[in-house]
Amino acid sequence: MLVPMDATWDIEGIRSQYPALRDGTAYLDGAGGTQVPEAVIEAISAAHRSGLSNVHGPFASSRRSMKLIADAREAVADLIGGEAGGVVLGPNMTTLTYRLAGALAKTWEPGDEIVVTELDHDANIRPWVQAAASAGVTVRWARIDPQTTDLSAGQYAELVTSRTRLVAVAAASNLIGTITDVAKIAQIAHAAGALVYVDAVAAAPHLRLDMSSLGADLVAVSAYKWCGPHAGAVAASPELLETLRPDKLAPSSDEVPDRFELGTAGLANMAGIAAAVDHLANLVAGEGDRRQRLDRSFAALTVREDVMVRDTISRLTGIPGVRMIGAPTRRTGTICFSVGSLAPGQVASRLGEQDIAVWSGHAYAWELTRALGIRDTGGAIRASLAPYTTQSDLDRLVEAVAAMVVGGGQT
């Protein structure tokens, strides 16, 4: 057992803020969705209690709704180092990515090219592939190294051409945790005049992100992966959004970023988004504005998760029959493995019976599970960390897997 010696991480103080954790479950399914702290629950409830109305009305409750939206944009901008005026909010990343793909595809010509990766969640592949098919655009694929599961940035020198209009790439894999070299990939894409769309859904819960140092033109995140409500956001510069004309209703706002947002927003959830970013900023005590506090929180979180993940991998690897899936050079707090001849779904069910929540299957990493040769055999088991994960959660996982092997999981 290994307890990270980080006095700044008040794990009990953090956990006490999450009502759901009181049920004793080891929630190791953060990559699928995290639990939410009381501050987020309260912010959403308080928004409802305060009285909310449709936006653009000449009365206080309508102004409150507009303020919630503005605050959510600010919060997302702080989380990913963007500009509030370029934050598009929506129900989830998938919906927003289809939306942006539709808008961007209107600027493409037949014979143009885009680059997607086999590492990504399907939400950062299929919307682009389908938009490309409609626009007569060629899709080129970045491949993973089958041994390490790294996505080499070097291959983009071949993949990107003068016809490339867009490079879509994840900042991190949702299944195996691989962190990609977005900055290098973006450098190559930009040299050819292509835009870079970064799926940061699996990275944002673990890493401090900064759009400009990543070289990302558009960045997508989902709040429910970082202790917030079920909502998504895509951030870009307002200037870039001004160049795009998404399909929209005639009377709806033509302003940026509003014109990318369809229908009525989940208004109370907007309060939850801002509260979640505040919560992340306050994980470690200290002074500073929200961006500075986020810097401090993520610096501590990254170190903590790194230590815990390394230790867990080394202990799981020591169990006969356990095979780690993916050995990336840099990884988030996400671990992927299989257990002997047991089907991943069977392992997850057995763990679930012991109140250890892990995911199993392809986790929508559809192309990746094919590339790894595990799609037809039930995918893999995924355990992922969140700010509230304890050493004891991981001990329970390792011990339960070890007991399973002794109980007949081995081939």
Ligand SMILES: Cc1ncc(COP(=O)(O)O)c(C=O)c1O
């Ligand atoms: C890396 C990644 N991208 C995209 C998505 C899709 O996000 P959403 O559920 O917000 O559409 C997920 C969801 O699991 C994900 O992990």
